[in-house]
Amino acid sequence: MSLWVDKYRPTSLGKLDFHKEQATQLKNLVQCGDFPHLLVYGPSGAGKKTRIMGLLRELYGVGVEKLRIEHQTIVAPSKKKIEINTIASNYHLEVNPSDAGNQDRVVIQELIKTVAQSQQIQSSTQREFKVVLLTEVDRLTKDAQHALRRTMEKYMATCRLILCSNSTSRVIGPIRSRCLAIRVPLPSTEEVCSVLTSVCKKEGLLLPPELAKRISEKSGRNLRKALLMCEACRVHQYPFSVDQEVPETDWEVYLRETANAVVSQQSPQRLLEVRARLYELLTHCIPPEIIMKGLVRELLNNCDGQLKTEVSHMAAHYEHRLQLGNKAIYHLEAFTAKFMAMYKKFMEDGLDDMMF
């Protein structure tokens, strides 16, 4: 527990640093002792999990912080054994069903049912329901999501679901409509800065506000990342200087270089090099959607305003197909090739115009 991220993480709703209004709302929500199913969504590093844990603590007291990891084995109807790790306290259970890959439906069906079907023994002292926290709901297969629908309604008496995801776009409508959706937006730059400063203060360090700003910008307002960056800065150099280098994640640098390679030359050979780089990214466990997104962002920075709409349109098209398909590399490369062709044509047209 020595990373700043972990050390200075607020444990209750009252101690949150930003979105305080939302925190009070949440507090009020559980005040009466009951709440509907929740769908908490928002970008990574905005504090979704922190809020959820704060909520649970509000609901059950300090007991929820006594966590344990349980290894569960579920036997699918096809006799295939699925191993899955759950994190549980006495009051709640946290599962990431997408760990089970294609078999996540079975996890949903079996695991949640067993939890939901078991009644609490001492309902007088405890709440009469348990909470099941499902993370990365947007990565669930459609099958699993459909399996969830009925379970949500059927076991309402004994179990509340809190779904946690990055976006709602891949959560099917029926589930969205069964939940109270809570969006946790990213903190603003100022908020990130203030958090960084306060953490540094607690650590007994002096953080120049310029550096704090730079860190928060570089982290893309992802608070987790910002704190890690700040700590990395601290390890790298202390006392802080205003213009010190802020470490970045390697994959972002690599992706940027890839995008630059695409822009600088357009030929099949270059495409081959880019392919190698895309493979490299994929094998480093970077999800293809994120590669696509990062690539588009970098490419858009580099290309002319006229092309921007077309490029983003194309990107949307190819990302859609990427979701439909299986081999991400084909689609990523198809997008790159298309961009190359388009960019080349644009450049050549521009040249022609200049000449005549």
Next chain:
Amino acid sequence: MEEYEELLYEQDDFEEQFADELEVLAEMDVEPPKPLARQNQRTGDDIADIEHLLDDQPTTPKAKRQKQETGVVKRLFSQKSKPPPQGTDITPPSSPEQYEPSQTLRSASASLDISGFATIPETPVPAPSVVPPSLHVLRRPPLQGDFITVTDSSGTRVYLRQKEDTGPKIVDSRMAPNFQGSLGLLAVPINVLREQEAERRHQQVVEESQRLTELLTSSVNNVIVEPELEEEEEEESSKGVDDDGQTSRLWVDRFSPRQYTELLSDDFTNRCLLKWLKLWDTVVFGKERKIRAPRTDRQAPNQHTFKPNQSNQNPNRFKTKIEMTEEILDAELDQYKRPKYKVALLSGPPGLGKTTLAHIIAKHAGYNVVEINASDDRSAEVFQKRIDMATQMKSVLGANERPNCLIIDEIDGAPAAAINILLATLNRKDGPGAEAASEAAKKKKKKESILLRPIICICNDLYVPALRPLRQQAFLLAFPQTQPSRLAQRLSEISLRQGMKTDTGALMSLCEKTDNDIRSCINTLQFLHGRGYKQLDTRTIQCLSVGQKDQNKGLFHLWQEIFQLPRTKRKRFGGGFEEAPSSGGGAQRFQHILHLSSSSGEYEKVSQGLYDNFLSMRVRDPHMHSVCDALEWLAFSDRLNQMILHNQNFSLMKYLPFLSVTFHFLFAHTHVPRIKYPHSHHEATSRLLTSSYALSSMLADIPACIRSRISTLTLTLDILTLLLNIICPKLRPVNPQLFSNREKEQMHELINTMLAYNLSYRQDRTLEGQYTYVLEPRVEEVVRFPGLPPHRQLTYQAKQTISREMEQERMRRAERMMLQRNPAAREEEKKSSGPKASSNHQQRLENIVKQTTVETRPEKDFFGRAIAPKPERLQPSSLTGEKSSVLAMGRAVGNSDVWFRFNEGMSNAVRRNVYIRELL
């Protein structure tokens, strides 16, 4: 497709019914002038041909064969004696129901048509109806015997007589519809026509025979014609059997080469195998090795005809290979005078004549062939038994009985256990003392155990995993393609003998269609012959749906075809095709690639190969349109695949092969493409797997409170890179005991972090023998990318320190845990760990000081007597020397802040003299 085939069958009915007639007629047309023509255009080549025809078919074997055939007929007849065997006989097994005797109506209509239809061929119409019944019906064993014995000229007589014998009933059944059906369509009644025809034929035959006899007597080299005659006769007889419907012998067997010189396979391969086999002569026959003079002599005619051709075609392809093979063949024999490689392994696609070659060469070299093939039981025990029997048994029947040569056919299908047994047999070693010292009995026993007979293995696929060990120990001979020219020549010989009119172009196209598969060519030819085709041209063969092998070639072949524009095509087809390569050629290419890729079936692999290779093709594509198209198609096929797998909708699979076609049209080039095997996907998958394993093993042991906050995704995207930066603080390269408070705190934090995130350093030894510390689990590889500036790394010492400290911390924690669980132990622990608060070097000092205080107690000698300290101090013996030094040290420690300890011994490190003043 099926409809077409049916149509084909319908049409062929008639021709089939009258196949034999047509055949005979064709023979009538073709055969008579043959001797003349032969005589006229007889070249040296021909002579050679006929010469070896002569010596491979001497008169005695022929007689035997005839006998055999009659035997077959006899058996057939006995089977069929009850139901009237009328039409069934000619039918190929594919559609027997059409010829059932009950279907008289059908045959009526058929013959109705035929009467009109048969006028089309240039042979006279009546002929079909005259001869066939006689031919059909009259083949009765006793009569058959008659027929064989009589000479050529009297053959016709027999026909006629036999027809009256047994024919009438059947002839009636056949003729009646014809009579009704014809209804005067023919100007002359069919009977008359038939008689006329018979008459004409008779006359012709008589004339022919007369001319032949004249020739025989007159010509000097009558030898040449005679076998021809005999041949014909024999064919006649065997055809008789054929015409009876039971194709008792395939042409493949009938015309299989019986001698070395007749082999169609590549000369070099033949020679190599023979050479290898001859290497065994020393041990098998006890002959000394000889110069290969006689062998070359023997081969002379064959070489003479084909050598230039070959050298033209592949001047440099086999050059190195040839040298290598020659080298192998010239290698010394081993201690038992066996060749270095005990096994020859022939490999090549089916139908090139591997088995034939092995058999013929073994026979040629004087061996008795023992064959084991896939039809035999090849379980380990049986295999062992068979091998032993073949290689170690001696025939006791005759003194000059030939030794065995084991041929293991189709070895690529054998189980691995069997192949291991074979290997064990090969490697069976004889004891070194077997030469002279051991007694005779023992020697004999041992002699038996080692392999002294050649083994030839034959396989189609050399790279079957089971064959891997054998490959290293075998004399490998890959079969090249049969040369189409040679094959076509042989085919034309066969067709000539069978009375089919062919031309070289047609035969060449047949060769091409079957990929120079000898067996397939001959079978197709026989099939066509049986179908009544008596004339073959290129067009027929190309339109025909038979003869095309439904084999799948290797993936490399497919990729090659896709990426290469066909070049040979233009040469092959006439002017018509050459002019329009874009239209006709395009469609043809389309079909060709489609056929190839759909027959290969491994769409996944194929598309992967295309994906990996298409960018390196030399295609001018300045606007990258074709690349875009190609990727579009790849993406499409990916989605298709996903759809197929997800919805189990396999009917969509038919769209997959079109990917290859697209690629062909986008990227095909005249250059020979250099194709790499697609590894990228597999590599990526395995690397992804390693990464995710590393991540999951890291996640597995992270404490729950942290684990609940991170997922794999956040770990890779946000945390890991920065975390690795964080755990690389700047540490002073000094002993951790000497750290300042702040540094200690930092260290403590670092260790806490690493423990919290389940990271540790593990000592590892690199290949060069250096020790390094690696981060475990290996998440470093997951987040680091090649080509980026390297991150700061801790030094070896720092890592060492960290890992040691971590170990201690871990132990401390474990202890604490234990204490928490078991509070009784806590009290004890408290006592013992009371003085532990001081840091390490202090402890050590204290220890030493303690030791010195201990030392100051009265010393005792070995026997426990107190010794006066004084003399000992003066004369430090080896035993007490150390103690005294420790003593001295203890005193020094007690007195000053600085102390050092000198350990006796030496080191191999660089030594130099350092004076104390240099240090000051």
